[in-house]
Amino acid sequence: MGKSVLVTGGAGYIGSHTAVELINSGYEVIIVDNLSNSDRGSIEGISKITGVEPKFIEADCCDKEAMRRVFEENEFDSVIHFAAYKAVGESVAEPAKYYRNNLLSFITILELMVEYGRRNVLFSSSATVYGDAEQLPVTELTPRKPATSPYGNTKQMAEDILRDMVAANDNIAGIALRYFNPIGAHPSALIGELPRGVPNNLVPYITQTAAGIRECLSIFGDDYDTPDGSCLRDYIDVVDLARAHVVAVDRLSNGRNKDRYEVFNVGTGRPVSVFELVRGFEEANSLKLNYRVAPRRAGDVKAVWADTTLANEELGWRAERDLSDTLRAAWEWEKHVRQ
Ligand code: UD1
Numbered sequence: 001m002g003k004s005v006l007v008t009g010g011a012g013y014i015g016s017h018t019a020v021e022l023i024n025s026g027y028e029v030i031i032v033d034n035l036s037n038s039d040r041g042s043i044e045g046i047s048k049i050t051g052v053e054p055k056f057i058e059a060d061c062c063d064k065e066a067m068r069r070v071f072e073e074n075e076f077d078s079v080i081h082f083a084a085y086k087a088v089g090e091s092v093a094e095p096a097k098y099y100r101n102n103l104l105s106f107i108t109i110l111e112l113m114v115e116y117g118r119r120n121v122l123f124s125s126s127a128t129v130y131g132d133a134e135q136l137p138v139t140e141l142t143p144r145k146p147a148t149s150p151y152g153n154t155k156q157m158a159e160d161i162l163r164d165m166v167a168a169n170d171n172i173a174g175i176a177l178r179y180f181n182p183i184g185a186h187p188s189a190l191i192g193e194l195p196r197g198v199p200n201n202l203v204p205y206i207t208q209t210a211a212g213i214r215e216c217l218s219i220f221g222d223d224y225d226t227p228d229g230s231c232l233r234d235y236i237d238v239v240d241l242a243r244a245h246v247v248a249v250d251r252l253s254n255g256r257n258k259d260r261y262e263v264f265n266v267g268t269g270r271p272v273s274v275f276e277l278v279r280g281f282e283e284a285n286s287l288k289l290n291y292r293v294a295p296r297r298a299g300d301v302k303a304v305w306a307d308t309t310l311a312n313e314e315l316g317w318r319a320e321r322d323l324s325d326t327l328r329a330a331w332e333w334e335k336h337v338r339q
Pocket residue numbers: 086088089126127128152181182200201202203205217218219220221231232233274297298299300301
């Protein structure tokens with residue numbers, strides 16, 4: 001039998017793409033998701049792309065008894081924990097909801113891993129932990145800044161919880177992947193990001209504007225101290241990001257990790273401005289986007305991008321997808337969703 005991986009939040013945006021890459025690499029995938037911000041369509045999409053139907057369990061990771069059954073009834077050595085809330089603004093308005101869900105779900109998983117002797121865990125962290133970094137690009141050793149939102153704080157706290165659990169339990173090994181800005185969709189257009197309500201993130205807002213669902217994209221600030229005045233980010237294709245999870249699970253499964261707790265940046269290493277991204281989208285898809293410059297958005301940092309040396313050298317991973325292909329895939333997915 002092949003190796004199995006439990007993927008929490010596997011019906012979501014990054015989770016579903018990771019499930020596809022895991023299956024394509026020979027892993028058996030068990031998905032747990034409470035469908036609070038996703039739907040079964042992504043499970044169907046995974047099955048269509050891979051020709052393999054992953055086992056799907058509808059459950060909430062905060063529900064310890066339900067999760068205990070998952071551990072009792074399924075063999076797996078590795079867990080990838082995606083299940084979490086991710087809206088920055090909502091986390092400011094409803095902090096308790098974020099702390100409860102994002103921390104309790106992870107603690108529950110970690111406790112069960114110890115209890116059931118399951119070794120490897122991968123955690124979805126974020127470049128948000130670096131905040132407004134003084135040195136760019138950021139390496140894994142760049143000091144984290146105090147979080148500016150409860151969402152960001154849950155990422156920092158969960159990293160610390162993982163580090164401490166690994167330190168206290170010889171039989172657990174963990175990796176935190178710090179994602180930069182994940183964008184795009186699977187080239188098949190069968191899975192992608194499905195924001196509920198008005199999107200907060202740039203690319204879903206762009207594709208919905210192109211589709212006529214939003215009237216006009218606001219570019220938040222053109223007066224930053226950057227080459228064209230708009231913010232700089234490191235946009236990572238979601239399929240490249242998904243592949244990073246596969247190599248990280250491989251590393252843990254093969255015991256190749258140097259320390260039992262490791263952190264890796266997952267980005268392209270290339271800063272891209274908001275204007276460049278908008279232009280790139282227009283060119284890749286031969287269309288014109290309705291946009292205007294608006295005031296800065298509270299909480300945005302001027303620039304952040306990754307030094308990816310560690311992931312390149314230790315994981316043997318690098319981002320491969322071309323930005324215009326990524327932006328084409330994002331648009332194909334938006335059109336598919338609207339059909
Ligand atoms: C945001 C979160 C970050 C989280 C990440 C997850 C904030 C402050 N940060 O990152 O904590 O980990 O999403 O996906 O919310 N922009 C526009 N117009 C828009 C939307 C965005 O100009 O309508 C600009 C932003 O100012 C920013 C860039 O596009 O410069 C990217 O924004 P976004 O996609 O929201 O990501 P981040 O803010 O970088």
